[in-house]
Amino acid sequence: MSFPNTINVSQPDGAFHFLPCSTCSSKTRHTVLTQVASSFTDDDGEHCVSVWTRHQIVQCGGCGIISFRKGESCSEDVDHDRAGNPFHPEVEMIYPERSVARTMLRESDELPEDVMQIYEEAHKALGAGLNILAALGIRAVVEAVCAEKELSGKLIQQIDALRDHGHVTRDGADILHRVRRMGNSAAHERTAHTEAQLIAGFEVLEHMLKGLYVIPGHAAALPAHSTAAIVGPASSAASSGT
Numbered sequence: 231m232s233f234p235n236t237i238n239v240s241q242p243d244g245a246f247h248f249l250p251c252s253t254c255s256s257k258t259r260h261t262v263l264t265q266v267a268s269s270f271t272d273d274d275g276e277h278c279v280s281v282w283t284r285h286q287i288v289q290c291g292g293c294g295i296i297s298f299r300k301g302e303s304c305s306e307d308v309d310h311d312r313a314g315n316p317f318h319p320e321v322e323m324i325y326p327e328r329s330v331a332r333t334m335l336r337e338s339d340e341l342p343e344d345v346m347q348i349y350e351e352a353h354k355a356l357g358a359g360l361n362i363l364a365a366l367g368i369r370a371v372v373e374a375v376c377a378e379k380e381l382s383g384k385l386i387q388q389i390d391a392l393r394d395h396g397h398v399t400r401d402g403a404d405i406l407h408r409v410r411r412m413g414n415s416a417a418h419e420r421t422a423h424t425e426a427q428l429i430a431g432f433e434v435l436e437h438m439l440k441g442l443y444v445i446p447g448h449a450a451a452l453p454a455h456s457t458a459a460i461v462g463p464a465s466s467a468a469s470s471g472t
């Protein structure tokens with residue numbers, strides 16, 4: 231790609247795309263706020279190839295978050311619609327990269343710093359479709375939790391220790407062992423797991439993180455004993471519906 235032959239800046243009226251939004255956890259209608267369209271043509275007298283690029287600032291119609299979309303098509307790439315009409319398909323890139331299927335743990339800022347950093351990177355890998363790195367990331371988060379809890383030994387023993395200390399249930403430990411094996415195969419066999427498998431791994435991981443680092447804080451914020459018997463009528467009325 232060389233210097234563009236043409237550049238056109240515009241604010242397309244009514245243009246939109248359906249794009250993933252990690253805040254809305256679904257594909258939502260994104261309005262194009264501003265567009266920079268450029269084209270490049272390489273013509274050597276025998277062959278002529280054109281590339282068209284659209285850089286767009288877009289806004290989610292659900293939550294209002296603003297992000298970036300780049301669409302690029304080439305005269306050499308031709309597809310056909312259902313009616314058989316030819317068109318140049320557009321390759322799409324969005325930034326920040328995200329997955330529709332998974333939002334980050336809402337209370338991730340309550341995690342220990344080391345755990346949070348690895349968890350965030352693993353989540354970014356999932357959103358970017360880097361499935362091998364995402365699987366390695368899930369395993370790395372489990373290892374970081376075990377290090378933070380000062381559990382020694384190999385990961386297999388650390389997970390058993392998490393179970394024995396009551397940090398995860400027996401079923402949770404079984405699933406963490408599956409996550410461990412996912413990380414093993416990603417590391418040694420470079421196996422890319424499907425997004426569905428990775429999301430199941432994140433479900434378990436986040437359940438454990440909430441149980442270890444988030445819920446204890448919420449529990450500490452609640453009164454140890456009910457005060458209904460010693461407070462006034464307003465509070466009693468407020469609690470009567472619970």
Ligand SMILES: [Zn+2]
Pocket residue numbers: 251252253254258290291292293294295
């Ligand atoms: Zn949104």
